[in-house]
Amino acid sequence: MAIKPEILKKIEQLDAKYASIGQDLESYLDGLLYSNPLHYWDYIKVDALMSLQQPRTDFPDEQIFIVYHQITELYFHLTLHELEQLANNGRHITPEGQDKGWFDKLDPQLFVERIKRINRYFEALTHSFDIMRTGMDKDQFLRFRMALLPASGFQAASYRRIEIACTDIKYLVHHTKRDQFWDKSIKDQMMHIYWRQGATIEETGEKALTLKHFEEKYMDEFIELAESYQHKNLWQKFLQFSEEDRQNPELKEQLRMLDVNVNINWPLVHYKTAARYMAREESDVPATGGTNWQKYLPPRFQKRIFFPELWSDEEKAEWGKAWVDQTVFNHKW
Numbered sequence: 001m002a003i004k005p006e007i008l009k010k011i012e013q014l015d016a017k018y019a020s021i022g023q024d025l026e027s028y029l030d031g032l033l034y035s036n037p038l039h040y041w042d043y044i045k046v047d048a049l050m051s052l053q054q055p056r057t058d059f060p061d062e063q064i065f066i067v068y069h070q071i072t073e074l075y076f077h078l079t080l081h082e083l084e085q086l087a088n089n090g091r092h093i094t095p096e097g098q099d100k101g102w103f104d105k106l107d108p109q110l111f112v113e114r115i116k117r118i119n120r121y122f123e124a125l126t127h128s129f130d131i132m133r134t135g136m137d138k139d140q141f142l143r144f145r146m147a148l149l150p151a152s153g154f155q156a157a158s159y160r161r162i163e164i165a166c167t168d169i170k171y172l173v174h175h176t177k178r179d180q181f182w183d184k185s186i187k188d189q190m191m192h193i194y195w196r197q198g199a200t201i202e203e204t205g206e207k208a209l210t211l212k213h214f215e216e217k218y219m220d221e222f223i224e225l226a227e228s229y230q231h232k233n234l235w236q237k238f239l240q241f242s243e244e245d246r247q248n249p250e251l252k253e254q255l256r257m258l259d260v261n262v263n264i265n266w267p268l269v270h271y272k273t274a275a276r277y278m279a280r281e282e283s284d285v286p287a288t289g290g291t292n293w294q295k296y297l298p299p300r301f302q303k304r305i306f307f308p309e310l311w312s313d314e315e316k317a318e319w320g321k322a323w324v325d326q327t328v329f330n331h332k333w
């Protein structure tokens with residue numbers, strides 16, 4: 001049987017591909033001959049995925065709590081996947097030294113498209129948060145959470161990585177210290193990042209245990225990441241466009257949307273969820289992470305804004321109040 005010219009062409013291309021990394025095509029063709037067809041369940045790792053939920057109690061709703069956290073982690077993972085590509089202008093160097101980047105250069109249109117992706121991820125998370133807010137039995141939640149002490153979503157490192165990849169650390173310094181640390185080193189600024197100040201025990205002012213554990217595990221990594229993103233975080237990437245490109249209304253709009261999604265809408269629905277389970281009339285239920293969550297979590301208290309220069313003074317003053325959302329983006333939460 002004659003081999004079709006298209007197939008011969010492919011073989012030539014494959015030969016060139018393997019020769020370029022010093023490998024022999026024939027051995028790889030042998031591998032192809034012997035390998036089994038791919039199955040969905042193997043590729044998606046379904047069995048492994050279903051083995052990752054390991055409740056610590058017998059309350060059935062703990063399963064919902066674990067799965068939803070895992071779903072959120074995967075969306076955070078997708079967000080970081082986009083942020084990393086943007087930071088590196090799409091370049092991805094393989095261990096063999098080949099650039100397997102998907103885009104040649106970072107133009108404003110591509111930038112907009114990728115930020116839209118991230119916005120969609122956070123919108124999906126915000127909309128689905130009702131799975132947590134109303135989708136668990138309150139009595140079960142208040143019991144199984146006691147078996148999870150002192151772990152807390154506060155320790156979600158991907159969430160902190162997203163912040164670091166989005167903006168300059170000076171904008172993440174606790175708002176009461178921002179002026180003081182404006183010109184300091186990244187390391188000094190990281191020591192005053194807003195969440196370090198938040199996770200304290202109200203009565204004593206001491207660091208909550210959840211924060212101590214979190215810092216022990218991740219602080220060095222975060223400082224290193226912040227240093228490496230100093231000139232390539234999303235805000236810096238935006239500043240590197242020409243003056244004209246920066247005036248592109250869609251670009252600004254998507255960045256502002258991202259600020260609202262990550263720093264208002266998700267935190268707000270998350271806070272409302274904490275309030276549904278943990279607010280009591282006489283006194284609030286203590287958080288598993290031990291923070292004074294009522295004063296720490298609301299976005300209007302945190303005032304964390306990735307791109308402050310894209311907001312007016314009035315909008316910043318109203319940050320996290322329903323005004324920004326309803327007036328600027330016509331959303332209702």
Ligand code: HEM
Binds near residue numbers: 073
């Ligand atoms: C019933 C559901 C939930 C409740 C009651 C809840 C409660 C809380 C509370 C009280 C805090 C403050 C820190 C502490 O003392 O523990 C917190 C922080 C946090 N939680 Fe949740 N949470 C819930 C679901 C989630 C989910 C699904 C995620 C997704 C990963 C998550 C991620 C976070 C993050 C990232 C923080 C830190 C927020 C910040 O620093 O501004 N939480 N949560």
